[in-house]
Amino acid sequence: MKYIFEENTQDKIVAAISSAVCVKSNAAAKKTIVFLDTLDKRLMKSSMALIQSGKDYELHDFDISKPVLKVALRRKTLPKLWQDFPEGVFRETLKNTIDFRALVKLTEAELDIKSYNVLDAAKKTVLRFSFEKLFITTEDGNIKIIDRALIIRPVKGYDDFKKKILPVIAENGVNKARDERHGFEVLLNNLGLHMGTVRPIEISSPDISTAEAVLEIHRYLFQKMQEHERGVLLDVDSECLHDFRVCVRKIRSALSQVKDVFDSEVLSPYKDNFKEIGRITNKTRDLDVYLLKKDYYLSILPEALRPVLERFFRKLRTKGKLESKKLRSYLLTEEYAGFKKEWEDFLYLKKDCIGKNACKPAVVTARKYIRKSYKTVMLKGRSISPSSIDDELHELRIECKKLRYLMDFFSPLFLERGIKNLTEQLKKLQDCLGVFNDLRVQQDSLFEKLHEVKHYKHDPLFLAAAIGGLLTHIDMEKRKTRMAFAEIFKEFSSRKNETLFEKLLIED
Amino acid sequence: MNIVSIYNIKGGVGKTAAAVNLAYLSAFDGFRTLLCDFDPQGSASFYFRTQPSEKSKVKKIIRKKKNVLENVKGSDFENLDILPAHMSFRKFDIVLEKQKKPGEVIRNLFKGMETHYDTIFIDCPPNITLLSENIIAASDKILVPLIPTTLSVISYQKLLEFILRKDMDSSKLLAFFSMFEKRKSVHRDTVEKVPAQSGGIFLTTAIPYSSVIEKMGLTRQPVPASNPNSPASAAYVRLWNELKKHLFAPISN
Numbered sequence: 001m002k003y004i005f006e007e008n009t010q011d012k013i014v015a016a017i018s019s020a021v022c023v024k025s026n027a028a029a030k031k032t033i034v035f036l037d038t039l040d041k042r043l044m045k046s047s048m049a050l051i052q053s054g055k056d057y058e059l060h061d062f063d064i065s066k067p068v069l070k071v072a073l074r075r076k077t078l079p080k081l082w083q084d085f086p087e088g089v090f091r092e093t094l095k096n097t098i099d100f101r102a103l104v105k106l107t108e109a110e111l112d113i114k115s116y117n118v119l120d121a122a123k124k125t126v127l128r129f130s131f132e133k134l135f136i137t138t139e140d141g142n143i144k145i146i147d148r149a150l151i152i153r154p155v156k157g158y159d160d161f162k163k164k165i166l167p168v169i170a171e172n173g174v175n176k177a178r179d180e181r182h183g184f185e186v187l188l189n190n191l192g193l194h195m196g197t198v199r200p201i202e203i204s205s206p207d208i209s210t211a212e213a214v215l216e217i218h219r220y221l222f223q224k225m226q227e228h229e230r231g232v233l234l235d236v237d238s239e240c241l242h243d244f245r246v247c248v249r250k251i252r253s254a255l256s257q258v259k260d261v262f263d264s265e266v267l268s269p270y271k272d273n274f275k276e277i278g279r280i281t282n283k284t285r286d287l288d289v290y291l292l293k294k295d296y297y298l299s300i301l302p303e304a305l306r307p308v309l310e311r312f313f314r315k316l317r318t319k320g321k322l323e324s325k326k327l328r329s330y331l332l333t334e335e336y337a338g339f340k341k342e343w344e345d346f347l348y349l350k351k352d353c354i355g356k357n358a359c360k361p362a363v364v365t366a367r368k369y370i371r372k373s374y375k376t377v378m379l380k381g382r383s384i385s386p387s388s389i390d391d392e393l394h395e396l397r398i399e400c401k402k403l404r405y406l407m408d409f410f411s412p413l414f415l416e417r418g419i420k421n422l423t424e425q426l427k428k429l430q431d432c433l434g435v436f437n438d439l440r441v442q443q444d445s446l447f448e449k450l451h452e453v454k455h456y457k458h459d460p461l462f463l464a465a466a467i468g469g470l471l472t473h474i475d476m477e478k479r480k481t482r483m484a485f486a487e488i489f490k491e492f493s494s495r496k497n498e499t500l501f502e503k504l505l506i507e508d
Numbered sequence: 509m510n511i512v513s514i515y516n517i518k519g520g521v522g523k524t525a526a527a528v529n530l531a532y533l534s535a536f537d538g539f540r541t542l543l544c545d546f547d548p549q550g551s552a553s554f555y556f557r558t559q560p561s562e563k564s565k566v567k568k569i570i571r572k573k574k575n576v577l578e579n580v581k582g583s584d585f586e587n588l589d590i591l592p593a594h595m596s597f598r599k600f601d602i603v604l605e606k607q608k609k610p611g612e613v614i615r616n617l618f619k620g621m622e623t624h625y626d627t628i629f630i631d632c633p634p635n636i637t638l639l640s641e642n643i644i645a646a647s648d649k650i651l652v653p654l655i656p657t658t659l660s661v662i663s664y665q666k667l668l669e670f671i672l673r674k675d676m677d678s679s680k681l682l683a684f685f686s687m688f689e690k691r692k693s694v695h696r697d698t699v700e701k702v703p704a705q706s707g708g709i710f711l712t713t714a715i716p717y718s719s720v721i722e723k724m725g726l727t728r729q730p731v732p733a734s735n736p737n738s739p740a741s742a743a744y745v746r747l748w749n750e751l752k753k754h755l756f757a758p759i760s761n
Contacts, residue, residue: 069538070586089538123728124557125584156589157561157581 002177003150009173010131013150014116016172017129020164024117034108035188036078038101039231039240046097049184052078053111057085059093065182066153069093079103102237109136109146109187118161126158127165134183146190147183150174203362203412211355213362214254214261217409219347221251226340233328238288241327245285248278253405257369260355270346273339284327286445287320293442300473301466308462366410367505373403374501381429381489386482390440393485397433404430417504422497429492432485439478446471509622510755512629513647518663519634522653522686524551525721525731526747527631530651532730533748535588539626542580542589546600546643547633550593555728556583560594566603567596570613573620585733589625600639610638615646627755636670644676649754653686653715656698661706668708678708682754684747685714713747716740 005013017023031053037043043050047062055074058067071090079085080102082095115130134147150169154162181189203213225247231240252274255267294313298306330336357365380396404426411419446467453464491497514527524547531543545552553559564579569591580589604610618628632643644650652667654660664683671678683706689695703710715721718740720731727734732741 067586093538120557122557122559155582155584157558157579 001152001154002180002182003152003169003174004148004177005131005150005169005172005174007148010114013169013172013174016168017116017118017165020168021127021161022119024119026115026117028112028114031111031113032108033111033184034078035106035184036103037106038098039104039227039236040101040243042098042101044188048097049188050094050103051184057090059090060182060184062182062185065180078105100237101239104231104234104236107136107187107191109134111183118165120158120161126155126161128153128155129165132183134187136187146187149177149183203410206363206413208362209358210258210360210362210365211261211358213366213410213413214258215347217254218251221247221254222343222347225251229331233331235324235328238292241281241285241288241324245278245281248274248281249401250405250408252278253402254409257373257402257406258357258365258409260357261365262351262358263354266346270343273343277336280330281327284320284323286441287316287323289438289441290316290445291320297470301469305462305466305469308459309466311458312456312463312466362410363413364507366406366413367507370403370406370410371505373399373406374505377403378493381493384485384489386486390436393433393436393482394440397430397437400426400430400433414504418500419504422500422504425492425497425500429488432481432488436478436481436485439474439481443471443474443478446474509618509625510627510648511618511646512627512649512651512751512755513632513643514629514651514653515632515640515643516634516652516654516663517636517667518660521634521655521660522715522721523547523634524555524631525724526651526653526684526686526715526744527629528552528555528724529730529732529744530748530751531588531627531629532585532732533745534627534629535583535585536732537748537752538587540587540624542591542621542625542628543583544591544628544630545593546597546639547631548593548595548598549633552631553590553592555724555730556590556592557728558583558590558592560592564592564594565596566594566600569594570603570607570617573617576617576621577624585730597633600633601637604638604642611641611645614639614642618646636667641674644671644680647680649751650681651751652681652683654683655687656685656695656702656714658694658698661698661702664706664708668706682709682711682751684711687717688714689717711747711750713743713750715743715747 014023014025034052036050036052043059049060049062051058051060051067055072057071057073057079059069060066061068069090071085071088073079073085075084081100082091082098085091085094112133112135113130115128117125118127118129120126129150129152132147132149132151133145135143135145138144152162152165179186203216208216225244228240228244228247231237232244234240252271255271255274291313298309301309377396377399380392380399384392384396404423407414407419407423407426411423450464450467450471453460453467456463512530514523514530516523527543531541535541543552543556550560558581561579563575568575569579576591580591582588583590604613607613609616621628630643630647632640652664654664668678668681671681683703685695685699688699699714716739718738720735720738720740724731724734731738731744735741
């Protein structure tokens, strides 16, 4: 329970409460608190915050406005992964929320607390109250108070004491806070971070023009791209690069699929630049994917072949670090920074609508391109047979991605028409095609490595045998996935889903 | 949700101390924990400085779960609540006998409590009655503290036979030695030999006889809170860790 009080009335309030009940004072505490989360804000999406103060870590639940789990952990550096915490409920909760993502520092603040316990005749604590001030020090050295409140925490089963105290504090100028948010939530919200599911792309109004909608979509994607870019630069975890690449891919998709909005000559250099960024990140990502698969690869090989594969992965890791360094160097170049500035200017400075779609309602344009993309997916999907080559499935996968991106971009305009359900159906198809493509890419790369084995100094025969073993296993998995595809596409292209797509795209 | 009773026909064997300390450790670990003090002596309630409300008479409590929840009190420790004992609990058996399915009352009472609690500990009175049968039937595990002496072991055997006669699951019983004094040869022999001979499951942790545990009545706190560095505290932590394995990763015999 949060209350607001006038400054410098703390002592008066405590004296008033003490005249009504027995109060025990606790030592004042001043702590520096650090907020941790993954770059994709997995804790915040679950309405939680991980807060560190000294050796103490707590998981704060914003839905009930209090810490739910605490643990002590002595470390020189901040923990990065759930595995860095001691075994127990805390670690398990973190594991289930953040999975393999690494923790980063979101922000830091200072918290002053003066707390008191109200005791009954048996000296049992029946209520707790504390004066809490949360503040930050700004860049110019000033103190900025984020939140200042009297927090009352009744103990279950002792309502009488709460009822005794409330009138007393009311008489002393204490009022219930209108803003019930916990100070931590206020702080994070001030930074633009919000609890619960991170908002999807927002299109501000259903009557928005195509040009404005496309700009909003690009602004959102660009912001996300820069967030993930920070993760890549800090080398937080390998998923940051994946997320960065996905953003770049989505930007390229939005540029190429929704046509005739802006001058194509103006857009052309941006398209080329984003393509180049995608290309530059390829090698690092390919190596990351290999390294992520390491444990899986080792598990499917006989023990005798594992040591040689371990050595092989060590070399890959070294190579991966080098490629990662090259990538980070590129992201720090003036050329890259210059390109970003130009793109940002394009997104935010006024420009004329010159394409034929620019001034049309966004919903009309969205329908047109989603319909076109959906038809392409259905055509390509239906043409795939057991004798089709792998490339055909790869092409279908690309078309599914384009459709999915369009549906994601414009989903705010179709929420009432069940677009989320259709996106889930499409996702099942994409997942299957994704697995198939992963296996295909692994197979191709391993064949390449096989050709290079003769140059390998340590046990080339063993390495060849190991790669051969992996290739056999991957081929079996690929065939299973290929067989599963037929059923999954049949479900996706069912009459039921066709009807749902028709309903989605029908004009008002 | 897990329900753990601490039970023995004999009194003075360390039941309440075990219930209080294990409930504390469960809460400390982050589990939402409720300690039900069904012993009308109210020792567990005393340790946590909680008093029952007048509305928490046994007739009302067993009627529905809502009545239990309304009479629960928060302890001084995060995640730990207490259902304090009420004097009317001495009439538990009489009240239970008048119910439609007297053997299932406690089990039904705790159904659906998993939205509120992860672990429920029950401090049971030292007798063998309809209430005991109810608690045994409702529990996932029954911890049986034993002082390592002949008479204590005999009472354990009687309990085991009683469980088997009633066709209840004897693997629920987890015995452990309590108030163990290393300097006594009888204690040492019993701890060493009885587990293998008994036919029941024994936890390996023995809680030592300790003045720190006796002083709980003065500190009115669980031992890991008042004396976290004591051997007694370490023993309860080991006991809790063993119990956790049985609760969350059951070992098949």
